[in-house]
Amino acid sequence: MSVFLNAYTDKPYVIIIGVITTIVMIMIIVNIFNVNKEFFYDGNKNSQDKLNKTLLIIIKILNANNIKNWFVGYGTLLGIVRENSCIDGDDDSDIICDINNYETVKNTLARHGFTFENHGSKYILKTKETENYSSVDFYMSEVDNSGNFKDNWEKVTWSNCYTKDNKLIEYKWKDSILYLPNNFKTKLKNRYGTNWMKPQKTKGPMPRKLVL
Numbered sequence: 001m002s003v004f005l006n007a008y009t010d011k012p013y014v015i016i017i018g019v020i021t022t023i024v025m026i027m028i029i030v031n032i033f034n035v036n037k038e039f040f041y042d043g044n045k046n047s048q049d050k051l052n053k054t055l056l057i058i059i060k061i062l063n064a065n066n067i068k069n070w071f072v073g074y075g076t077l078l079g080i081v082r083e084n085s086c087i088d089g090d091d092d093s094d095i096i097c098d099i100n101n102y103e104t105v106k107n108t109l110a111r112h113g114f115t116f117e118n119h120g121s122k123y124i125l126k127t128k129e130t131e132n133y134s135s136v137d138f139y140m141s142e143v144d145n146s147g148n149f150k151d152n153w154e155k156v157t158w159s160n161c162y163t164k165d166n167k168l169i170e171y172k173w174k175d176s177i178l179y180l181p182n183n184f185k186t187k188l189k190n191r192y193g194t195n196w197m198k199p200q201k202t203k204g205p206m207p208r209k210l211v212l
Contacts, residue, residue, distance in 0.1 A: 044134075044135075045089045045090075045091060046089070046091060046092070046129075046134040047088060047089075048085055048087070048088035050132075050133070050134050051088075051090055051134050052085055053132075053133070054093055054136060055072075055076065055086055055093045055178075056173075056176060057112075057133070058093070058136055059173075059176050060176050061108060061109065062105070062108075063176065063177060065104075065108050067101055067105060067108065068098075068101075069097065069168070070095055070097040070098065070138075070168075070179060071095070071161065071169075071178070071179040071180055071181050072093070072094065072095055072178055073094045073095065073096040073151075073181070074094040074154075074191070075087055075090050075094055076090075076094040076095070077181075077184060077187075078188055078191075078196065080173065081184060081185070081188060082197055084173070091134075091135070092126075092129075092135040092136060092137050093134065093136045094137050095136060095138050095139070096139050096149050096151060096158055096181070097125075097140055097141065098141065098143045098149075099122065099123070099140040099141055099142055099143070100143075102122050102125060102140050105125060105138060114127045114128075114133075116128060117135075123139070123140050123141075123151075123152045124137065124140065125137075125138035125140060126138070139154060140153070141158070146162070147159075147161040147162030147182070148161070149181075156208075156209075156210060156211075156212060157210065157211045158187065158212050159211050159212060160183065161181035161182050162182055163182050168181060168182070169182060190211075190212045191204050191208075191209070192204040
Protein backbone atom coordinates (compact mmCIF):
# COMPACT_ATOMS: atom_id res chain seq x y z
CA MET A 1 0.00 0.00 0.00
CA SER A 2 2.79 2.39 0.91
CA VAL A 3 4.49 1.69 -2.39
CA PHE A 4 1.25 2.64 -4.21
CA LEU A 5 0.92 5.93 -2.31
CA ASN A 6 4.56 6.79 -2.78
CA ALA A 7 4.16 6.38 -6.53
CA TYR A 8 1.57 9.16 -6.58
CA THR A 9 3.38 11.28 -4.00
CA ASP A 10 6.44 11.25 -6.20
CA LYS A 11 4.31 12.46 -9.12
CA PRO A 12 2.21 15.40 -7.80
CA TYR A 13 1.10 16.31 -11.30
CA VAL A 14 -0.94 13.09 -11.37
CA ILE A 15 -2.89 14.28 -8.31
CA ILE A 16 -3.41 17.72 -9.86
CA ILE A 17 -4.73 16.17 -13.08
CA GLY A 18 -7.07 13.98 -11.06
CA VAL A 19 -8.47 16.98 -9.14
CA ILE A 20 -8.98 18.99 -12.32
CA THR A 21 -10.70 16.04 -14.00
CA THR A 22 -13.06 15.66 -11.03
CA ILE A 23 -13.97 19.36 -11.07
CA VAL A 24 -14.65 19.29 -14.82
CA MET A 25 -16.88 16.22 -14.44
CA ILE A 26 -18.87 17.89 -11.66
CA MET A 27 -19.38 21.01 -13.82
CA ILE A 28 -20.56 18.86 -16.74
CA ILE A 29 -23.06 17.00 -14.54
CA VAL A 30 -24.42 20.27 -13.08
CA ASN A 31 -24.77 21.71 -16.57
CA ILE A 32 -26.68 18.64 -17.78
CA PHE A 33 -29.22 18.90 -14.98
CA ASN A 34 -29.66 22.62 -15.56
CA VAL A 35 -29.73 22.67 -19.34
CA ASN A 36 -33.27 24.06 -19.38
CA LYS A 37 -32.63 26.77 -16.81
CA GLU A 38 -31.95 30.43 -17.41
CA PHE A 39 -29.02 31.81 -15.40
CA PHE A 40 -28.82 35.50 -16.21
CA TYR A 41 -31.08 36.93 -13.49
CA ASP A 42 -29.55 39.19 -10.86
CA GLY A 43 -32.03 39.38 -7.96
CA ASN A 44 -33.80 36.82 -5.79
CA LYS A 45 -34.79 33.71 -7.70
CA ASN A 46 -38.55 33.15 -7.65
CA SER A 47 -40.56 30.07 -8.47
CA GLN A 48 -42.61 29.98 -11.64
CA ASP A 49 -45.80 29.69 -9.58
CA LYS A 50 -45.01 32.81 -7.54
CA LEU A 51 -44.11 34.81 -10.65
CA ASN A 52 -47.26 33.74 -12.48
CA LYS A 53 -49.42 34.46 -9.46
CA THR A 54 -47.94 37.94 -9.19
CA LEU A 55 -48.25 38.77 -12.87
CA LEU A 56 -51.85 37.56 -12.93
CA ILE A 57 -52.95 39.73 -9.99
CA ILE A 58 -51.13 42.74 -11.43
CA ILE A 59 -52.73 42.53 -14.87
CA LYS A 60 -56.15 41.96 -13.30
CA ILE A 61 -55.72 45.15 -11.28
CA LEU A 62 -54.58 47.11 -14.33
CA ASN A 63 -57.46 45.85 -16.45
CA ALA A 64 -60.07 46.34 -13.74
CA ASN A 65 -59.00 49.97 -13.40
CA ASN A 66 -58.97 50.55 -17.17
CA ILE A 67 -55.23 51.31 -17.23
CA LYS A 68 -54.07 51.12 -20.84
CA ASN A 69 -50.91 51.36 -22.93
CA TRP A 70 -48.76 48.72 -21.25
CA PHE A 71 -47.33 45.37 -22.30
CA VAL A 72 -45.06 42.68 -20.87
CA GLY A 73 -41.43 43.08 -21.85
CA TYR A 74 -37.91 41.71 -21.46
CA GLY A 75 -37.72 38.37 -19.63
CA THR A 76 -41.45 38.26 -18.96
CA LEU A 77 -42.26 38.66 -22.66
CA LEU A 78 -39.68 35.97 -23.40
CA GLY A 79 -41.34 33.56 -20.98
CA ILE A 80 -44.92 34.26 -22.06
CA VAL A 81 -44.14 33.80 -25.77
CA ARG A 82 -41.78 30.85 -25.37
CA GLU A 83 -43.43 28.95 -22.50
CA ASN A 84 -46.80 30.66 -21.94
CA SER A 85 -45.49 31.32 -18.44
CA CYS A 86 -43.02 33.40 -16.50
CA ILE A 87 -39.57 31.83 -16.45
CA ASP A 88 -38.80 29.72 -13.41
CA GLY A 89 -36.01 31.36 -11.40
CA ASP A 90 -36.59 34.87 -12.73
CA ASP A 91 -36.20 37.63 -10.16
CA ASP A 92 -39.22 39.73 -11.15
CA SER A 93 -41.81 40.51 -13.81
CA ASP A 94 -41.28 43.22 -16.42
CA ILE A 95 -43.94 45.57 -17.75
CA ILE A 96 -43.41 48.41 -20.22
CA CYS A 97 -45.85 51.21 -19.42
CA ASP A 98 -46.75 54.68 -20.66
CA ILE A 99 -45.09 57.16 -18.29
CA ASN A 100 -48.28 59.23 -18.29
CA ASN A 101 -49.81 56.43 -16.22
CA TYR A 102 -47.12 56.56 -13.52
CA GLU A 103 -49.22 58.10 -10.74
CA THR A 104 -52.33 56.11 -11.68
CA VAL A 105 -50.46 52.81 -11.59
CA LYS A 106 -48.67 53.63 -8.35
CA ASN A 107 -51.80 54.83 -6.54
CA THR A 108 -53.90 51.93 -7.79
CA LEU A 109 -51.39 49.29 -6.72
CA ALA A 110 -50.92 51.02 -3.36
CA ARG A 111 -54.65 50.70 -2.72
CA HIS A 112 -54.24 46.96 -3.21
CA GLY A 113 -51.46 46.73 -0.63
CA PHE A 114 -48.39 46.92 -2.84
CA THR A 115 -45.40 48.95 -1.67
CA PHE A 116 -42.51 50.26 -3.72
CA GLU A 117 -38.75 50.55 -3.72
CA ASN A 118 -37.37 54.08 -3.90
CA HIS A 119 -35.20 54.52 -6.99
CA GLY A 120 -35.58 58.29 -7.17
CA SER A 121 -36.79 58.20 -10.75
CA LYS A 122 -40.14 58.23 -12.52
CA TYR A 123 -38.66 56.02 -15.22
CA ILE A 124 -38.92 52.96 -12.98
CA LEU A 125 -41.65 51.82 -10.60
CA LYS A 126 -40.67 48.67 -8.73
CA THR A 127 -42.92 46.86 -6.28
CA LYS A 128 -41.33 45.25 -3.25
CA GLU A 129 -41.14 41.49 -3.08
CA THR A 130 -43.20 39.85 -0.34
CA GLU A 131 -43.81 36.33 0.87
CA ASN A 132 -46.74 36.00 -1.52
CA TYR A 133 -45.68 38.13 -4.47
CA SER A 134 -42.50 38.62 -6.46
CA SER A 135 -41.32 42.08 -7.45
CA VAL A 136 -42.66 43.78 -10.57
CA ASP A 137 -40.70 46.33 -12.62
CA PHE A 138 -42.74 48.94 -14.46
CA TYR A 139 -40.48 50.57 -17.04
CA MET A 140 -42.19 53.93 -17.47
CA SER A 141 -41.67 54.90 -21.08
CA GLU A 142 -42.22 57.92 -23.27
CA VAL A 143 -44.66 56.96 -26.03
CA ASP A 144 -45.11 58.70 -29.37
CA ASN A 145 -47.93 58.46 -31.91
CA SER A 146 -46.12 55.74 -33.84
CA GLY A 147 -46.15 53.43 -30.85
CA ASN A 148 -42.49 53.78 -29.99
CA PHE A 149 -42.01 53.15 -26.26
CA LYS A 150 -38.77 54.77 -25.11
CA ASP A 151 -37.61 53.05 -21.93
CA ASN A 152 -35.26 55.63 -20.44
CA TRP A 153 -34.33 53.40 -17.51
CA GLU A 154 -32.85 50.63 -19.65
CA LYS A 155 -32.06 53.01 -22.52
CA VAL A 156 -34.02 50.87 -24.96
CA THR A 157 -36.70 51.87 -27.47
CA TRP A 158 -39.43 49.36 -28.21
CA SER A 159 -40.27 50.45 -31.73
CA ASN A 160 -43.59 50.35 -33.58
CA CYS A 161 -45.44 48.52 -30.83
CA TYR A 162 -48.89 49.25 -32.23
CA THR A 163 -50.66 47.19 -34.88
CA LYS A 164 -52.23 48.74 -37.97
CA ASP A 165 -55.26 49.45 -35.81
CA ASN A 166 -53.08 51.55 -33.53
CA LYS A 167 -53.40 49.01 -30.71
CA LEU A 168 -51.26 46.63 -28.73
CA ILE A 169 -51.82 42.91 -29.20
CA GLU A 170 -54.32 41.38 -26.79
CA TYR A 171 -53.19 38.01 -25.48
CA LYS A 172 -55.45 35.75 -23.45
CA TRP A 173 -53.41 34.35 -20.60
CA LYS A 174 -54.92 32.11 -17.96
CA ASP A 175 -58.25 33.80 -17.20
CA SER A 176 -57.23 37.34 -18.06
CA ILE A 177 -55.85 39.57 -20.81
CA LEU A 178 -52.33 40.87 -21.07
CA TYR A 179 -50.74 42.86 -23.88
CA LEU A 180 -47.84 42.20 -26.23
CA PRO A 181 -46.01 44.62 -28.53
CA ASN A 182 -46.42 44.32 -32.28
CA ASN A 183 -43.75 42.15 -33.95
CA PHE A 184 -42.83 40.69 -30.57
CA LYS A 185 -40.85 37.79 -32.07
CA THR A 186 -38.58 40.20 -33.90
CA LYS A 187 -38.13 42.19 -30.70
CA LEU A 188 -37.18 39.04 -28.79
CA LYS A 189 -34.69 38.10 -31.48
CA ASN A 190 -33.15 41.59 -31.33
CA ARG A 191 -32.93 41.41 -27.54
CA TYR A 192 -31.93 37.80 -26.90
CA GLY A 193 -30.42 36.66 -30.18
CA THR A 194 -31.43 34.18 -32.85
CA ASN A 195 -31.66 31.32 -30.34
CA TRP A 196 -34.16 33.08 -28.08
CA MET A 197 -36.49 30.07 -28.18
CA LYS A 198 -33.95 28.09 -26.15
CA PRO A 199 -33.00 28.77 -22.48
CA GLN A 200 -29.83 30.84 -22.27
CA LYS A 201 -27.09 31.66 -19.81
CA THR A 202 -26.60 35.24 -20.97
CA LYS A 203 -28.87 38.22 -21.53
CA GLY A 204 -28.27 38.05 -25.26
CA PRO A 205 -25.65 39.25 -27.72
CA MET A 206 -23.44 42.23 -26.93
CA PRO A 207 -23.41 45.09 -27.54
CA ARG A 208 -27.09 45.46 -26.75
CA LYS A 209 -29.37 46.85 -29.41
CA LEU A 210 -30.84 50.19 -28.40
CA VAL A 211 -33.87 49.77 -30.65
CA LEU A 212 -35.94 46.59 -30.61
